[in-house]
Amino acid sequence: MKVTVVIGGLTFPSKRDAIEYYKNVLNRYEDGAEIAGVDASAIEALLYARPDKVAEMAGRKVVRYRRKMHRHNTPCFFAELDDGKLLDISYMKFINSYPQSTGA
Template identity: 40%
Template sequence: MGKAQPVELPSIHFPTKTKAKEFFKEMLNRYKDGEEVNQDDHVLLHELLLRHPDASDKIGVGVKRFFRGQSPDHPTSCFHVEREDGKSTDFSYPECISSVKPTLEQYFYRACRQSVSEILTIKKNNLFDNGPVRCCKTNEVVTKENSEFRHTTPPFGKIVNYFKKELNRPINTEMFHEDADLQYITRFSDKEIESKFIEFHQKIANLDIFKKFER
């Protein structure tokens, strides 16, 4: 019997690929054809799409929104992405989940995330040093342990896309430290790019405290 393979997204962990498929199947079934997904599901779908073998082609100039719809090539409904240029394409969530080797888009996203992770941890800790903190969605008092410091508007995926446009450079493997396949932590080898992203993120990112698993 093979060893269970976890699926790691920046915002959520699944112990097995089966659990991940169940989660996104349930998400798809919550929507009707033509209906746009909400902001929280948008974040998760963007992170999932980065695992697609053709992520660069699917994302194109950047993701505008996700919606459920039908395609001529498929008898059942599936997730679609509408890009910033107005063009749309469908994608298979099982194909994203089954992907093993990270794509360049995924490496870039992860490296951006890693660039600001320590900064965001410090900011979160500072919030809790000043007294009780409440979930911005439920208004419940939360602790460091049962809360998350998450991006609101724009979502982190859009921040990364905006940065790629400003950077205006093709993504290649030389931008990142060499690492093993399936390694989750990815860092920029180019410190100039890392510094530029930190500065860019600081200018436009908005974050708030959420109770864990509250979406």
């Protein structure tokens, strides 16, 4: 049985589909670029689907979303907060929290 992944208002028929979606969003932007429009909404949904990241915000507000290189030298989504801090948001960490599928 395939595992359906739900992130905010986005529903993906499989973990692979969710990974491909977020990978495509990430690859549409240059390093340091602001992520805007529907793509920013998808990143916002990802952020608020992660209680650990919401807790890290500690009441601060998101000013914008960006694509930047993570300290592990991989491209990543970041939320720029109203105090200038950057909060990394891993789509893989969220998607990998879903169980593995049990069939095709």
